[in-house]
Every structure is written in structure tokens, then in C-alpha cells.
Amino acid sequence: MARRTGRGRQPRSDINPLLVALFILITAVIGVISYFIGEAVYNACSDAMWQPLAVGLYFLTFLVVYFVLFFVINAISGTVGGGSRGRTTHSNSRTRSNTSQRRKNQTGPARGYATRSRRRGGSSGASDFVKPALIALGLAVAFFGLSILFDYLYELGETKELKPTSYIFLIDDSGSMLDTDPQFLRVEAIHDIMEDADPDMPYAVYSFTSDLTMVKDMSTYDKDDEFTFYSDGNTDIIKAVSGVLDDLESGKIDGGESPRILLLSDGNSYPFGKGDVIRRCKKNGVTICTVSFPQYNDLLEDLADKTGGVYVDSDDTDELNEMMEGAITANVSARDILSYRLPVENDGLYVFLRILFLIILGAAWSVFKFVISSTSSSEIPPIAVLIVSGVLCIAGAVLLEVCSQYATDIPPRFIFVILWALSLGQLMIQQAARRRGRGSSIG
Secondary structure (H helix, E strand, O other), X not given: OOOOOOOOXXXXXXXXHHHHHHHHHHHHHHHHHHXXXXXXXXXXXXXXXXXXXXXXXHHHHHHHHHHHHHHHHHXXXXXXXXXXXXXXXXXOHXXXXXXXXXXXXXXXXHHHHHHHHHHHHOOOHHHHHHHHHHHHHHHXXXXXXXXXXXXXXXXXXXXXXXOXXXXXXXXXXXXXXXXXXXXXXXXXXXXXXXXXXXXXXXXXXXXXXOOEEEEEEEEOOOOOOOOOOOOOOOOOHHHHHHHHHHHHHHOOOOOOOOEEEEEEEOOOOOOOOHHHHHHHHHHOOOEEEEEEOOOOOHHHHHHHHHHOOOEEEOOOHHHHHHHHHHHHHOOOOOOOOOOOOOOEOOHHHHHHHHHHHHHHHHHHHHHHHHHHHHOOOOOOOHHHHHHHHHHHHHHHHHHHHHHHHHOOOOOHHHHHHHHHHHHHHHHHHHHHOOOOOOOOOOO
């Protein structure tokens, strides 16, 4: 015979699987929104301020966006902030019946005390939001300070200087270039760059549309070198870079140990295959410096960032010469905890530090969740919240390191943010699990 509870009812789970699935989906959507807002803040701040501060603002933005959306959605769904009033709003008929029975069983002062307590509890109102608001504020401040400190420590140390052993000019020759550069200033820029370069520096010139054409084979510079461009056709950036890598890997051209590609384009193209191109660049020691005009080009920026190059853009074609020379001769040494890391002495140490710092931040995230869930009456064990959140945060730290260094077609920070967002999804499930008139306050 099955064992029954004190009132003759079988214990049952408060968790509806469909509700869990819904909250996981909602949490993932919140993560996507947080990612795009965070990226906008990161891109705007990285070039405008001290990099550790920009990273701190990135984490702060993620937390603020997440918690605002979290509380809004939970308030709308009625799973947070109801306090004692939630016991009235969300109680079902069986709960009301049980309450009535308890009142009948109570006599004298005990009954009066219970009635007064319920009345006092029902007037809590906005005070139910104070504790979660303070927790969210403490979390934001802690993350902001820790992320600044960790990124500052991560940026310490010298980056290896990558001296190019050859230059490879990869020039967009699509039809739009006839309007963008009708005077063929790109030809003049190649001559100016090579005249100022070391006389022994070999270089090659390619043009590309939807196909790749070798304009000049690898050799040292001669002032009589000529380059012919036709400005006709479409643009396929990834295919062009892949074709140059094919020539380097097959030995058709010899770029030495550290070839540097200068990629110039006025258009964009599909990024499919970008991850493979970046991996091949790293394997062959290739750096890509990119110039975009007359507008911003996210694909060109990503190719430069992930291969240790420089990205430059401008809407002034007259600056083309300066942009090309500045890009191909620059040496990049910047890095941060959220992005690709250029080659550095003791690289294994930086692998360890990035993962360690992000795990510590994830641990702080998980502890706050543990504190919140441990004050609740949900049937989800607080230790389960801590373990699941910790695993997801550790996975996010490891995947950010792996994906940022070895390149994937999915942005590493996107994977990282989604995993962290899902780790907080349990809070939504936790609150939704509060049934049977227990109330639905978060704290």
C-alpha cells in the first residue's frame, strides 16, 4: 500500500515539463537579446576607452539586460514578485478549501493570530522586490569590478611581434570598384607601400571578383611593375582568401613563414567557410590586414581580428593610400579576455588564466543563484541549482577559449552568453514550481 502524507495526499512534483521547456526557450531568447546589445556596447567601447573598462561594461550590460528582461517576464507571468499576495492570486480551489478547514480547526487566540498574520502578509506589496533588486545590484557591481580586474591581469605580458616575410595584396576588382575607386588609387597605393618597404621584401598581387586572378607572381619590387584591374563582376571574399591559401599551401607562391595579406574591398559577401579560412591562416602563419571603404564591413573586421591583423575603414577614398599602408605595416599587440589572443610568450599560461578567470566569474554567478534558491520553498534542491549552473558556466569558459582561438562560424561570445543565460534559466523554473498556495516571491 502506498504511503500517504499527513493529509492523505500523494506527494507530487510541482514542475510541469512543458513549463520548463518554455522557460528554457525564453531564457535562450533573453540570451540572444543580451548578446546583440552586449556586442554593440563592446564594439562601441573597445576603441574609445581603456580595454578592461570596455570588458567590464560588456559584462555589466549583459547582467543588466538579462535581469531587466528576467524580472519583466516573470512579473508578467506571475512567477515573481507576488509575495503573500501571490498566495491569494495563485492558490487553487483545493488550497482555499484546505485553508477554510484550518480556520475551522483553529479556536480562540490562535485563529485571531492567524487571521491578523495573513492580513499583515497581504500588504507587503512592492517590498517583495527589494531583496531581488539588492541581489541583482550586488551581482552587477561584483561582476563589473571582477571583470575589469581579470581583464587587466589577462592583458599583462608581451605579445610576440609577427614580422611579415612577404606581402600579398588581395584587391577587390568587382564592378562596384569602378564607382568607388575610378582613378585606380589602389594601384598607386601598392607602389607607394613597396617603395617604402625593405628592398628584399617579396610581394604578390591578386585581384578577385567571384573568381581569383593572380596579377603579379611573388617577387621583389621593381618600379616598372604593372598591375591591371578591370572592375567587373561580383564579390566573394572567402573564396578569394581560400584561393590565396591554396597557392601558399601548394607551393605555387612562396610567402615564407609569416605571409601578410592585405585584403581591400568595397563590398561584403557571405561568410560561409570563414572558420575554415581562419584555421588555415593560423596553420600557415598568415596574417590578414583588411581595408574597407566606403563603409563598415563586419566580415573584413573579423578576418583581421582572428588572424592578428588590422582592420581599417573610411568613407573617404582619398585616404585609400594611407589606409592601405597603415594596415599592412601595423603591428597588433592588443588582446582581451573575450577575444582572439595573438601569439604570446607562455601561451599555455594564458589559456589557463582565461578559463580560470571566466570560471571564477561563473562561480560568483552560481553562488548568487544558490543564495536566491536556498531562501525559497521550491522543491528544486538548491545544490542542484548550484551544480547545473556551475557546469554550464565552466562549459562557457572552456568553449570561449577553444572557439576564439581555433575559429568557428558561430561567434564564440554568442556561445558563451547563451550558456550563461541558460544557467540562470533555472531561476525562472524555480519560481514557476511554487504551487499549492506557497507563494511566488523570488527571495
